[in-house]
Amino acid sequence: MNQRTSFENTACSIARTLNIIGEWWTILILRDIFYKITRFSALREHLGISRKILTIRLNSLIENNILKRKRYQSNPSRFEYILTEAGKELFPVIIALKEWGDKWIYEGKEIPIILYSDKSSKSIKPLLIDENTGKPIVYGSVRADKGSESFQNEWDSLVKAVEKRRLNS
Amino acid sequence: MNQRTSFENTACSIARTLNIIGEWWTILILRDIFYKITRFSALREHLGISRKILTIRLNSLIENNILKRKRYQSNPSRFEYILTEAGKELFPVIIALKEWGDKWIYEGKEIPIILYSDKSSKSIKPLLIDENTGKPIVYGSVRADKGSESFQNEWDSLVKAVEKRRLNS
Numbered sequence: 001m002n003q004r005t006s007f008e009n010t011a012c013s014i015a016r017t018l019n020i021i022g023e024w025w026t027i028l029i030l031r032d033i034f035y036k037i038t039r040f041s042a043l044r045e046h047l048g049i050s051r052k053i054l055t056i057r058l059n060s061l062i063e064n065n066i067l068k069r070k071r072y073q074s075n076p077s078r079f080e081y082i083l084t085e086a087g088k089e090l091f092p093v094i095i096a097l098k099e100w101g102d103k104w105i106y107e108g109k110e111i112p113i114i115l116y117s118d119k120s121s122k123s124i125k126p127l128l129i130d131e132n133t134g135k136p137i138v139y140g141s142v143r144a145d146k147g148s149e150s151f152q153n154e155w156d157s158l159v160k161a162v163e164k165r166r167l168n169s
Numbered sequence: 170m171n172q173r174t175s176f177e178n179t180a181c182s183i184a185r186t187l188n189i190i191g192e193w194w195t196i197l198i199l200r201d202i203f204y205k206i207t208r209f210s211a212l213r214e215h216l217g218i219s220r221k222i223l224t225i226r227l228n229s230l231i232e233n234n235i236l237k238r239k240r241y242q243s244n245p246s247r248f249e250y251i252l253t254e255a256g257k258e259l260f261p262v263i264i265a266l267k268e269w270g271d272k273w274i275y276e277g278k279e280i281p282i283i284l285y286s287d288k289s290s291k292s293i294k295p296l297l298i299d300e301n302t303g304k305p306i307v308y309g310s311v312r313a314d315k316g317s318e319s320f321q322n323e324w325d326s327l328v329k330a331v332e333k334r335r336l337n338s
Contacts, residue, residue, distance in 0.1 A: 011281040013270025014200050017294075020274075022193045024176065024184075031183050037330045046330040062213060065273075069259060076213055086239065086273045088308040092297040093265040094183060095306055100262060101182025104255045105189075111316035112180040112323055117302050118310055128261040130293040133286050137264055139257040141287055144204060146243040147280035154281055159300075161206045161215040 011154040021090065025049060027055050030087070031094055033067070036166045040078040064091065092128075101124045180323040188232045190259065192224050194218060199256070200263055202236070207249040235259065261297075268295045 007015035023025060028047055037046055044054050058081055059169040066087040068077045095115075102111050114123045128137045135141065146155040176184035190196060197216055205317045206215055213223050227250055230236040235256040238248045264284075271280050283292045304310070315324040 010201075013267045013274060013280065013282075015197060016274045017266045017270035018193050018196055022191075022196065024187050024191045027187055027191060028184060031181075032330070034308065035327060035331060037327075039253040042330040046326060057272070067294075068291075083308065086230055086269075090269060091308040092295075092306065093262065093269060094298060096262040096265045097186045099181045100255075100259060101186035104258070105182060105185045110319060111182065112320040113182075113313050113327075114316045115311045115313055117299050118302065119311055120299075121257070121304055122301045124306060126261075126297055126306055127300040128264060128295055128297050130286050130289075132291045132294050133289055135286065137261065137286075137293060139252065139260040141204065142284045142293055143287055144282050144284055147283045148278070150279060151281040158204060158206075158282075159216060160205060161201070161211040 011026075011151045020060070020066065021093075023057075025053060025096070026061065027097070028089060029054070029057055031059070031067070031085075033081060033083060034091060038082065039072075040079065054101075061087070086133055096127050096128070180320045182323055189229070189235065190262075192226075194222060195230065196263070198223070198230070199235070199259060202250060202256075203260060203263055207251065208241075209248065209250075212250075230256070252318060264293075264295050264299070277311070 007019040010016060010019075014063070021030065025047070029043060032043055032046055037043055040054065040058075043049070043058075044051060058067065060090055061081075062069060067081045067144075068084055070082050071077055072080050098115070102108060106112075113141075116122065117124050129135060130137050146152070179185060179188075191198065194196055194216070198212060201212055201215055206212055209227075212218070212227075213220060216223070220265040227236065229252075231238060236250045237253055239251050240246055242248050265323065267282075267284070271277060275281075285291065286293050298304060299306050313327075315321070
């Protein structure tokens with residue numbers, strides 16, 4: 001990710017998450033690991049990625065506590081890549097991407113892969129809800145407010161950008 | 170996105186979705202539009218992005234039916250960028266990214282922005298569930314199976330990559 005702007009110091013959870021996982025290969029590596037393709041050689045073959053890029057991305061995911069390395073063979077040492085707790089919790093991001101693509105790119109038919117609940121023969125129907133209210137979280141159903149006081153400047157610049165639009169319209 | 174591999178013809182909803190939105194600026198533009206920053210000048214200022222890159226990204230989002238342009242002023246013409254139905258449905262992706270970053274980058278405290286349900290004074294607690302079973306979708310709770318027959322080759326290569334690991338372990 002060296003060639004691009006870094007969002008490492010931006011006060012935004014989305015920007016900082018993208019700083020770690022916001023890159024095609026990284027998300028596709030995670031997709032494959034979620035599909036239980038965990039070994040270097042298998043990942044490389046399935047992704048059609050160079051050894052160099054795969055190594056860089058895997059190391060970055062390890063540094064960022066999303067994957068850990070686990071030896072499965074000695075002499076020579078061979079490793080597989082296991083999701084940490086933080087890594088496992090990226091599953092909803094992958095599912096949300098898949099759900100959107102299934103619907104808007106494949107238009108709900110001729111989908112390459114179908115996901116089933118382990119205990120059901122019905123395919124899953126992902127829905128993001130607010131656990132507090134039980135209601136779906138959809139565009140227009142939430143409002144944003146300032147979090148910690150230490151991010152007052154970032155909040156002010158957001159409000160200013162939004163107000164600019166309101167004042168003129 | 171010209172300089173990188175294209176996943177336009179890959180048989181995977183995730184890869185093809187990333188082909189459209191899998192790029193830092195694109196997701197951050199969507200984030201700002203979800204926050205109701207919809208005008209070119211306001212987006213540019215808030216994102217700190219060049220006019221050229223913003224134009225390219227907005228046009229790509231329009232071509233891919235995620236945004237549409239709406240005139241809000243004549244002489245000179247000025248436009249704002251509105252989410253299409255497909256664009257609105259990317260909201261769960263953004264929320265899932267934010268939720269992960271709030272927890273794993275900010276560790277749940279000192280969060281820059283808090284989202285509230287419109288009808289509640291409690292912050293939202295996003296949870297991805299399977300609408301069919303009502304159960305949370307988490308890593309390990311779903312299994313993948315082949316979708317359409319026309320993607321047999323892709324399915325075979327996935328199975329092969331997974332089996333490779335199983336056979337050796």
